[in-house]
Amino acid sequence: MALLAFKDMISSDPLGALSSWNHSLHFCEWKGVTCSRRHQRVTVFDLRQQKLAGFISPSISNLTFLREIYLQENSFNGQISQEIGHLFRLRVLNMSYNSLGGEIPANLTRFIDLQVISLGHNYLTGKIPVELGTLKNLKILELGPNFLVGSIPPSLGNLSSLTHLYLLSNNLEGSIPEELAQIQNLVSIVLTDNKLSGIIPSSLYNISSIESIAVVENHLYGSLPSDIGISLPRLQFLLLGANQFTGRFPISLSNASRIQWLVLGGNHFSGPVPKDLGSLQHLTKIYLWGNQFGTGKADDLSFITSLTNCSYLDTVDLSKNRFGGIGIYKTFITGTIPTSIGKLRNLQEMFLYENMLSRQIPSSIGNNTQLNLLELHENNLTGSIPSALGNCKNMEIMLLSNNKLRGALPRQVIGLSSLSIALDLSHNSLTSSLALDVGNLIHLAILDVSINKLSGEIPSTLGKCESLIELYMDANYFQGTIPSSLSSLKAIQSLGLSYNNFSGRIPKYLEELQLLTYLNLSFNNLQGDVPKQGVFSNASAITVIGNDNLCGGIPELKLDPCPVLDNERKGKSHISKVIIPVASGALFFIFFLCASVVLYWLRKSRKKSSPTTSIEGQHVKVSYAELIKATNGFSSANLIGVGSYGTVYKGILGHEENIVAVKVLNLQLHGAAKSFMAECKALRNIRHRNLVKIITSCSSIEFGGDDFKALVFEYMPNGSLEKWLHPKVDEQHQLRILTFIERLNISIDVASALDYLHHHCHMPIIHCDLKPSNILLDEDMNGHVGDFGLASFYSKIIRNSIESQSSTIGLRGTVGYIAPELPRERKEMGDVTKEMHTIRERFLGLRVHGE
The missing domain is CATH 3.80.10.10 (Ribonuclease Inhibitor)
Incomplete structure (x- = not known):
């Protein structure tokens, strides 16, 4: 009867944990119930992690032989009944991770054999009962996070068997009692995120059994x-x-x-x-x-x-x-590089890479004239490259890649003759052309300017850099022919010129570069026959895809054969066939010449208009290389979201530098390609002010040869509704609270979008994954529904079928999500505090009976 009374107060049992609780089975066989063998009395009550909701019935106190209660990780509400104090045989009481409120019952002290009290992650209020200090056998006391107030009772120092004390994330004040040092078996004391003051009692440092002390915040x-x-x-x-x-x-x-x-x-x-x-x-x-x-x-x-x-x-x-x-790398340092760094006149090496440094590179670094190594790559540095770096005449290595550097490439830097090992400026947004001064890099081994916005022709002076082993110029706006001066690069082993606008024929001299083992000429406007000797004899060493007018080459390249010239037929025709009327020949020649000129200009105009110069029009074409430039190589600094099938980056696209959001599909995930097609199909013909506007899509090939698919959307500067409703710790001080009117307006925006999708499209569309993270906000806080990767078309046939049957076709949406989603975030803590919860699980061992 006590168990059935408990069941009667359960309002939700989605996993059917209590489905066996009926008279067809003996109660000792019910799920979660363990009985003593001899007397068939309930001794263990274990319904942890069953998603049960409702209230904990006071009838549980009638199970007087109960020794262990495990009700953690459910959704119980209400208070802990005072009647629970009747369970004088109780050893373990675990009701953590619920929504219990009210005060901690003081009569828990009747449990003379109690070893574990775990009531954390609830909404408990009031003070910690001083009576708990009488529980001589208590080993684990966990009362946080909650909303407990007052001080830590000195009586807890009487808990001679206590090993783990967890009072984190409450509103406790006062000092840490000196009496706690009397607990000689203490292993962990966690008091993080309270309002405690004073000093840590010196005697606590003498408890040799302690493994963990946590008093953060x-x-x-x-x-x-x-x-x-x-x-x-x-x-x-x-x-x-x-x-x-x-x-x-x-x-x-x-x-x-x-x-x-x-x-x-x-x-x-x-x-x-x-x-x-x-x-x-x-x-x-x-x-x-x-x-x-x-x-x-x-x-x-x-x-x-x-x-x-x-x-x-x-x-x-x-x-x-x-x-x-200076030697602080991979340490997540933020802030700026101080200008005072220029005072270190004897500085020779500077390692600040893989941090989160921002703003400009101070020109004062040019005062460090003894500097021979500068590594600032993989940060968030902005602005231009200081020309003052050209004063560092001893510089051998300069690595500035994977930042947000903009502007022209200073001739003082690109022509710094002391550079002998590496100059890496890749993955930035540098503009202008490559200055003739690049010819001064006669000792340089590695030059990488790929994935920028450099333009113009390759300067002929680059051929003077005869020590170059690796040269990468991929993913820029270089044009013109590949200059003959590069034939002087006899030491070159790797050459990357892909994703540019190079034209003309592939130079024959590339066959003669004996050390060349990697050549990427893909996605340019090259034409004519592909050589077959040297590096061109190895299909795995070269890439020429994306040049539609190339032909020939080795069979493994699978290019069309080049057309055969008619020279062999000369002289074989009868002399009478050569005597063609001069007038007819002249007319034909003039006609052919005019047609060729017209076709040439048509092709040239097409080629000029092919790159993405504007995103104002609909369905513009965008290449993989352009998306790499737009997102700074899909840099983590531009990451704005992660979804079920892909990752979203902020990008600056085109010469007009329009801000966009680029959703890159992870095609390794099952269903990602299908999601891409579904979203394209859904967004192809729908337009509404409260739907996220799609600009274009990209289905291409990565540099490595793998498939690549992405969608480009209008950028929403205020992010998702999710982060406004439930901001992370590092966002709390940056976002204001949504007003009632803003919430109402966003709700109306979403309702308008759904009304359009359901009733005003050419064919009704069901979104299937509507949630706060898929509602994006523009600069005016207007709501826009996005992410149609799970959308379905709702035809009249299906509609009639559903209306005539009381069934569903199947649940769709994000796993684990059923609206309304209201995650319980009562208090936001720092990263260290959050991770302490993981430590708690490690030490508590609450999932093992008796401990």
């Missing part, structure tokens, strides 16, 4: 004991970020060989970082940002070398400190 202060690495030998997680700690980095931490996470960011620590930090070989994350570490000397970052021993390391953040020297 509080108001704590004080310093770390110098012997912390010795007194806490089992320490694995030390998370002190976003507080007000001071003092120096304890050298003894190098002895805590088990440490995995070291989070000290956002405090006031100072002094040097130990050079042997790399001895902590289990480190995976180091956050030292926002402190005063360093002394400003050149050797401040010498500890980075030792980190090469940390094979598990995936995150290092050293930003906003006082480190001297």
Whole structure:
């Protein structure tokens, strides 16, 4: 009767967890129910992760032999009944990850054998009952995240068996009780994201069993004991970020060989970082940002070398400190390169690549005349390349690729004769032509200017660069013929000229470049016969696709044969056939000449109009190369969204630099190609002010030869409705809250779009995947429905069939989504706080009976 009373208060059971709960089976055989063998009394009640909704019936208290309750990860509402205190045999109480409210029952203290209390991820209010301190057998106490207030009861120090204390993400105030140091078996203490103040009691650092201390995002202060690495030998997680700690980095931490996470960011620590930090070989994350570490000397970052021993390391953040020297790469550093960097007159090498640096490259770097290596690639740098870099007469390597650099390519840089190893300017938006000064790079081995907006002809002076081994000029606007001067590049091994506007014939001298093993001439306007010797004899070494007027070549290229000339027929005709009336011949010649001129200009005008120069018209053509340029090589910096079948990038398309959104389909996913066709079919003939406008599509081949499909849409500057309703942590301070009127207007916009799709199209269309992330907002906050990858046409035949039957053709949409989608985001925390939940699961082990 107690179990059936529990069932009666369940309002939703989508998985049918309680379908077996009837009189046809003995209650000990019901799902989630475990009975004692001897007396057939219910001892375990386990309905975790069943998506149950409703209220927890007080009748559960009638199961007086109950020892373990597992109701976590459901959708229970209401309060925890006071009657639960009658279960005096209870050992495990787990109701975490629900929507329970109210206060924690104080009479939980009747559970003299209770070992686990897990009530986190609910909406509990009030204070932590001081009576919990009487539970001598309690091992795990998890009460966060919730909305608990007040202070941490000192009585918790009486929990002599406690190993894990989780009070994270509440509104707790006051200090950390000194009494907690009495818990000699404590393994984890997690107090992250509260309003705690004061110092961490020094006696806590003497509990040798501690593996995890997490107090991120509080108001704590004080310093770390110098012997912390010795007194806490089992320490694995030390998370002190976003507080007000001071003092120096304890050298003894190098002895805590088990440490995995070291989070000290956002405090006031100072002094040097130990050079042997790399001895902590289990480190995976180091956050030292926002402190005063360093002394400003050149050797401040010498500890980075030792980190090469940390094979598990995936995150290092050293930003906003006082480190001297330059060698900070792959550390996610943001901000700008300071102009004061030009004061380091003896600087020889600068490594700042693979970070998130933004704004311009300071021209003051040109003052570092001893600089011989500059690596700034893979950042978010903008503006032009400073011509002052030409002052660095000792420069051997300059890598500026994968940024957002614009403007002309300075002749002082492209002609810097000291460059001898590599000059990489690829994946930017550089314009202008290639200056004649490029001929000064006579010692350079690698030159890469691909995926930019460079134009004009290849300067003949490039032939002077006889040391070039690799030359890449792909995906630009170069034109004209391939100059004969390149025949001087005897050392060349790789040559990329694809996706440009080169014309004329393929030079025969390319056959004679004996070291050439890679040649890409694809997607140009080349014509005539393809050579067959040298690199052209190996089909895997060359690419010539996308040149419609090429012919011949080796059979593996599968090009059309070149037309046979009529020279062999001369002299074979009778002399009488040669005597053709002069007047007829002259007329025919004039007619042929005029026709050829007309056809030539028609073809030339077509070729001029083929590149994407405007996106104002409908159904313009766009190439794979143009999309690469538009999105800066599909850079992660331009990523604006990820969907079920593809990725969306922001791009600048065409000479008019129109801003667009490019949806690239991941054709490796099953159904992606079908989704592309479905979206093209759906968007082909529909137009409405509240539908995302499609500009064009692209079905082409990537540089590697794989299929490529993409859709180009009008850019929506305010993103999706999803991010306005449920912003991420790093967006919360950038987005305002939608007003009621804005929400109402967006709802009307969506309703108008659906009304059009259902009732006013040439054939009704069912979207099948309507949700906030597929509703995009323009600059005026007008709603536009997008993503028609799952759309279906709703013909009258199907409509009549459905109306005559009470059935559906099948559910479609995003897996796991059924409207209305309202994810529970009560509190947003930083990345460290979120990841602590994963740590919690690791230590709690709540899925194992009894622990």
